[in-house]
Amino acid sequence: MAKPQELGGYDGEVTAACERVLVTVLSGLGPWKESVYLVGGLVPRYVVKARPPEVPPHAGTADVDIVVDLALLADTAAYETLEENLKRLGFERAENARGQVVNWRWKIKAETGVVLVLEFLADDPELGGGRVQELPTKGNISALNIPHAAMVFDLHDKVEITAELLGGGGRITQVVAHANLVSFCCLKAFAFAQRHELKDAHDLVYCLEHSEGGPDAAITLFRSALEGKHAAAIGQALVLLENHFCDPKPEEAYLRDGPVAVARFEISGDDGEAQEARILRQRRVADHMGDVIRALKLGGGA
Template sequence: MTKSRTMAAYDGDVTEACERVLVTLLRGFGPWKDSVFLVGGLTPRYLVAARPPEVPQHAGTGDVDVVVDVGILTDTQAYSTLEENLHAMGFERGTNEKGVKVSWRWEARLKTGATMILEFLAEHPELGGGKVKVLPTEGNVSALNIPHASMVFDLHDKIELTAELLDGAGLATETVRYANIVSFTCLKAFAFDHRNARKDAHDLVYCLEHHPGGLDAAIDAFRKALGGTHAEAVREALAKLRLRFIHDKPDQSYRRDGPVAVARFEDNDANVEADDELRNLRTLRQRQVADLMAKFLGGLEEAA
């Protein structure tokens, strides 16, 4: 499904509903909930603790993307519980870009008319090639195989969330395991490189800009990861960021597709051809993003 190309297309109420979906899913998933990890556009809500006006508004999301341990899809009881929970929450199988129903994307229509999307992602150790592909399963629920997705099992944070359950069963509190700044940035870097969605660029830049402790804290987290189990995947992701955000001539980095994607997403594709002020604001934002990424990547190179 194609992501919306501008920030104006996202609705804060839908983001709140996404949180309810996540808590409801975990509440009904019993002992397997510890094998569910949040990634994607809802994650910045927890990676960045500050809220406006202290920080700019994040776009939010209409999707709940979770990485699951592939064991869930082969455990009969866990699998049955997952499918039962999806139907209980009002979810039905969603469709891909060609309109074909798929087993890894599930959709539910809110009372407001908005569509809620829940996607299951995984990384299967026996499916090589580094390609995105659907994992084979026996039933109606599957996951999309995403290269390097399993890094979130080791690189994550957690938070206790309280939300109103979708089935009207009251407030529930669950522990949500979500991608930390390293795994989130890496997976978003791979996603942006793969599908060129402006929202991916906005998400990763937003979290680096407003990471608790500042950019230095994010750099420190990456330095530790570069000495760990997932060092190769982290280096690959950093190379993708350099490709998309940095030019050989530093003063031209603002023209790279990464900074442009962020600026055009955030200014809602403003008509810069007809307004000099809007054009200047877009260029300024592109330069801010390019400078941020240069400091981030440069800080890691200094530590190497």
């Protein structure tokens, strides 16, 4: 199930369906839903409060990525209940990028026929990045280890989401804990550096450009987080952002792979007009990211 490589390949109705997956899974976790945190491509929907036409549309997603607390993974009743609920709802194990069926990735076909994906992530410091964190169970659920993902346990916001349960169970409202601007951008920075997917660059830049309060508010959030226990990881992410979005020659920062990735994802076409639009977008991204990163390095405002 290859992901679209451009903005036009995503569908707002599919993103809304992902909300249904999220609230349905949470509804079956009982008290353990307090140990589940949303990350990934559904998060910009909540980090950015404004909607088009006030802001450009975000791509959305066809995946639901949730980080689970290791304490949940160690509770037999919790993960057995989760597995039973997934199977009852019609979920089945999904394939990874190599076409191998894995236990941390599950899929379901919605009423519209679109396939929605649910991914379980964890952060075990004793494992290397990208390795599968097997749950202590004889069942069929595991989680993919994502270094630094645990920062979302401390750096998150909450939102009420109302959506229809899968399977015709009616409408429900769930309180969802999701990555805040800082943890989301950091995790996306690590992801972009590792796999270089164009959408990762789009996701993080979109949130930094359009989150409430603008650059000053974003800088304030980052500066506050840099005083906390995740300062080292955030510092590493900022170094990556600088490497991918800034250049020793500021006037050439638009040529870095970060701005190029954003423009390639958002603007398709090979004609001269599209090429000019991509260059303009690259320059705007480079300027915005450069302003934020320089302000954080200097300790000043935007």
